[in-house]
Amino acid sequence: MSAVRRVAIVAGATTPFGVRPTTWSEMAQEIGAALFRAEPELRSEDVDSLFVGAAEPERFAFQSHVAPLAAEQMGLTPHRILQRTELACASGQSAIRSAYAAIAAGLSDVAVAVGIEKMNLPSMAEANTSMGCVMDRAWDGPHGATAPPFFAMVAQRHMREYGTTEEQLAAVSVKNHRFANTNPHAQFYSKTFDRAKLARLPVVAPPLRLGDCSSMTDGAAAVVLAAEDRAYRYTDSPAWIRGTGQYSDFHNLAHAGPLTDWKGLTHAAREALGRAGLTIQDIDVAEIHDCFSISEIVEYEAFGWCPRGEGGKFVLDGRSDVGGDVVVNPRGGLLGCGHPLGATGIAQSVEIFQQLSHQVPPSRQAPDPRYGLVHNLSGSANVHSIMIYEGGRAS
Amino acid sequence: MSATTKARRDTPPEEATAKAPPPVTERSSVAEKRDPGKAPPAATTPFLLDFFPLEGPDQTRLARFFERLKEGLLCTTRCPRCGALHWPPRVACPACHAEDLEWIDLPSTGRIYAFSAVLAGAPLGMESDVPFAVGLVDLDGVPLRIFGRIDGRPWKELDIGSAVRVEPLPLADGRVFYRFRTVD
Numbered sequence: 001m002s003a004v005r006r007v008a009i010v011a012g013a014t015t016p017f018g019v020r021p022t023t024w025s026e027m028a029q030e031i032g033a034a035l036f037r038a039e040p041e042l043r044s045e046d047v048d049s050l051f052v053g054a055a056e057p058e059r060f061a062f063q064s065h066v067a068p069l070a071a072e073q074m075g076l077t078p079h080r081i082l083q084r085t086e087l088a089c090a091s092g093q094s095a096i097r098s099a100y101a102a103i104a105a106g107l108s109d110v111a112v113a114v115g116i117e118k119m120n121l122p123s124m125a126e127a128n129t130s131m132g133c134v135m136d137r138a139w140d141g142p143h144g145a146t147a148p149p150f151f152a153m154v155a156q157r158h159m160r161e162y163g164t165t166e167e168q169l170a171a172v173s174v175k176n177h178r179f180a181n182t183n184p185h186a187q188f189y190s191k192t193f194d195r196a197k198l199a200r201l202p203v204v205a206p207p208l209r210l211g212d213c214s215s216m217t218d219g220a221a222a223v224v225l226a227a228e229d230r231a232y233r234y235t236d237s238p239a240w241i242r243g244t245g246q247y248s249d250f251h252n253l254a255h256a257g258p259l260t261d262w263k264g265l266t267h268a269a270r271e272a273l274g275r276a277g278l279t280i281q282d283i284d285v286a287e288i289h290d291c292f293s294i295s296e297i298v299e300y301e302a303f304g305w306c307p308r309g310e311g312g313k314f315v316l317d318g319r320s321d322v323g324g325d326v327v328v329n330p331r332g333g334l335l336g337c338g339h340p341l342g343a344t345g346i347a348q349s350v351e352i353f354q355q356l357s358h359q360v361p362p363s364r365q366a367p368d369p370r371y372g373l374v375h376n377l378s379g380s381a382n383v384h385s386i387m388i389y390e391g392g393r394a395s
Numbered sequence: 396m397s398a399t400t401k402a403r404r405d406t407p408p409e410e411a412t413a414k415a416p417p418p419v420t421e422r423s424s425v426a427e428k429r430d431p432g433k434a435p436p437a438a439t440t441p442f443l444l445d446f447f448p449l450e451g452p453d454q455t456r457l458a459r460f461f462e463r464l465k466e467g468l469l470c471t472t473r474c475p476r477c478g479a480l481h482w483p484p485r486v487a488c489p490a491c492h493a494e495d496l497e498w499i500d501l502p503s504t505g506r507i508y509a510f511s512a513v514l515a516g517a518p519l520g521m522e523s524d525v526p527f528a529v530g531l532v533d534l535d536g537v538p539l540r541i542f543g544r545i546d547g548r549p550w551k552e553l554d555i556g557s558a559v560r561v562e563p564l565p566l567a568d569g570r571v572f573y574r575f576r577t578v579d
């Protein structure tokens with residue numbers, strides 16, 4: 001492993017997330033401009049490779065071959081590796097993982113990982129159809145399988161097996177929406193939610209209400225990754241990639257197993273933490289995949305922050321908030337920021353980069369963090385992808 | 396997912412039932428002659444994939460599943476080499492990679508392991524079904540838990556453990572799929 005080079009995120013940017021009057025290509029231009037504005041030392045010719053996280057541009061934007069389109073829109077001329085990464089809700093993290101692998105292997109020195117998703121269409125039913133294709137379309141899709149009813153079944157089983165309550169689900173949403181109020185790029189930056197307001201929102205898929213579900217969102221995010229000998233050209237505080245892990249064991253819902261025990265997450269976390277030489281208790285700040293409020297609760301348990309069945313109590317007791325065991329989703333989460341599929345994983349890594357270098361508002365800053373974690377699930381929680389970062393000069 | 400593959404609607408449509416979903420879209424043909432000075436109509440595709448599988452023997456090696464379903468029975472494949480029971484049916488065993496699989500009929504009854512309902516956000520072709528229940532069902536006597544629409548009693552009257560049975564769903568274009576229905 002001695003040939004593997006160390007890799008860091010050295011810059012990052014996001015566009016505003018929301019229901020936006022703009023196209024996929026325009027957002028590619030916008031995130032290019034935002035990235036070069038965020039990192040004045042970055043020159044286009046520095047960037048030898050581009051990885052484009054995009055889940056469903058064919059359906060939402062009627063556009064294939066998006067990697068060279070994104071390069072052109074962003075003003076980049078990749079000359080080593082250019083590719084799109086698709087892994088549904090984890091498409092953005094896949095772009096970062098691919099860039100990391102390329103740089104670590106010496107195939108790239110400076111790469112951009114960008115995520116772009118346009119999801120809001122004039123026809124919501126057509127957009128919902130696209131989301132249905134993420135499942136096993138031919139066998140689960142015809143029944144109306146989309147994410148909300150699947151995660152609703154997870155919530156139903158968790159409530160049945162462990163007594164998890166709607167109050168505990170709402171605590172996740174209240175926390176993440178409160179954090180989103182500190183993030184001007186969040187879809188729900190200017191909207192406040194308390195428990196009473198969440199309880200008045202309509203039920204989407206029982207027991208999940210609208211406030212338990214992340215939104216259809218337009219947005220883009222990008223990071224610059226650099227090899228160890230290039231990183232300090234751009235920043236004094238790189239976020240070093242210390243470990244990564246991934247696990248997938250099913251796709252058709254028949255093989256989801258016990259809905260409340262996400263073994264794939266536990267496996268991926270063990271891989272990532274093992275590579276980093278850390279335990280989960282070492283993590284100071286985490287951006288994890290709260291596509292639904294119940295997801296964050298099951299994830300606390302699968303990561304080992306709390307025993308199985310106690311995720312609801314964990315959040316209600318404030319242990320995933322600033323001042324708790326670990327600060328979870330200070331960016332505002334998918335619940336507060338919205339969930340543009342390809343952009344989410346990258347925006348999460350931008351937050352960790354900024355957390356580790358103390359660039360976020362004090363109201364959401366984790367106290368003096370050293371280690372940060374990013375987690376994405378995709379589809380029906382059948383894939384889990386994890387990255388671990390360390391701030392400052394890695395030893 | 397739109398594509399211009401060979402049309403699947405070769406078979407004459409059977410009589411549609413009241414439950415059969417409508418076609419996803421109805422659009423006019425672009426083949427009609429039009430004044431070239433006028434704005435073009437919205438493009439149409441001669442073939443648009445929908446959620447339901449292509450099930451004829453010229454499109455899938457699992458056509459037997461759909462033929463059996465038209466007879467009212469759910470079936471699947473089993474591996475004669477290693478004994479693995481598959482869902483959905485397959486052409487190669489994921490456990491031992493044998494390809495000479497055998498078909499077996501499945502029980503028509505089961506019990507709900509988990510369920511929810513779609514009250515909003517339904518895909519195209521399903522908007523008029525809202526609200527509808529879906530769930531994971533443990534089939535009786537076999538180690539299979541499969542996902543499906545649950546017709547019959549409204550979702551508020553369902554519970555974990557409720558009994559359901561498999562029911563074929565004839566589609567308007569002659570294809571067939573399955574759903575669950577509550578057992579009173």
Ligand SMILES: [Zn+2]
Nearest residue numbers: 474477488491
């Ligand atoms: Zn076998």
